Amino acid sequence: MPRINGNEIRPGNVLEHNGGLWVAVKVDHVKPGKGGAFAQVELRNLRNGSKLNERFRSADKVERVRLEQRDQQFLYENDGMLVFMDADTFEQIELPAEILGERRPFLKDGMTIEVEFYENEALNASLPQKVTCTVEETEPVVKGQTAANSFKPAVLDNGVRIMVPPFIAQGEEIVVNTETMEYAERA
Structure with missing residues (x-):
């Protein structure tokens, strides 16, 4: 490892630190008036989700x-565990449903997602950036409502509530950005 x-x-960045695997969530470079510069790094453990704040000086080496x-x-899904299959080897793995957090409702049967492995241990999973959903219920379209930044609430077929533009009607398919949990475009 470098x-x-x-x-x-x-x-x-994923780092090996204090015997665990940590992902750098936030990095602030600090140059105090007295003493050397350092990086204040907020880390999240990939195995148990705990957080840690560490200072790394430029001379410190990390893996x-x-x-x-x-x-x-x-x-x-089986008892809070999500079951995935590798399309090439047909091997099945199980991951806890909490790994996707609030994006869990966007996971549909047969969907292909990206899972990150470290020495054959599944650590993280990420959904595609854009997912197509159907609007189950929303307010009716109002003619002449063309304000640039007006949005109305809508409930999607997976139960998630998001804000959509006024021209979106019930039963329409839309594309949702899974990173921001916001409307992206019509499908």
Whole structure:
């Protein structure tokens, strides 16, 4: 594994630190008036989700870990565990449903997602950036309502509530950005 200096840590980097695997969530470079510069790094443990704040000086060396990304197909949910299958090897893995957090409702049967592995241990999963959903209920379209920033509430087929533009009607298919949980475009 490559060793990097403490001032080279960037958000999203996965580090081996204190015997665990941590992802850098937030990095602030601080240059105090007295003493040397350092990076104040907020870390999240990939195995148990705990958080940690650490200071790394430029002279400090840390192990940067590369995760292997594999596409997995979602099969079903069983007792709070999501079951995925590798399309090439047909191997099945289980991940806790909490790994997707509030984006869990966007996971549909047969959907292909990206799972990150470290030495054959599944650590993280991410949905596609854009998912197509159907609007189950929303207010009716009002003619002449063309204000640039007006949005109305809508409930999607997966039960998630989001804000949509006034021209979107009930039963329409829309594309939702899973990172921001916002309306992106018509499908």
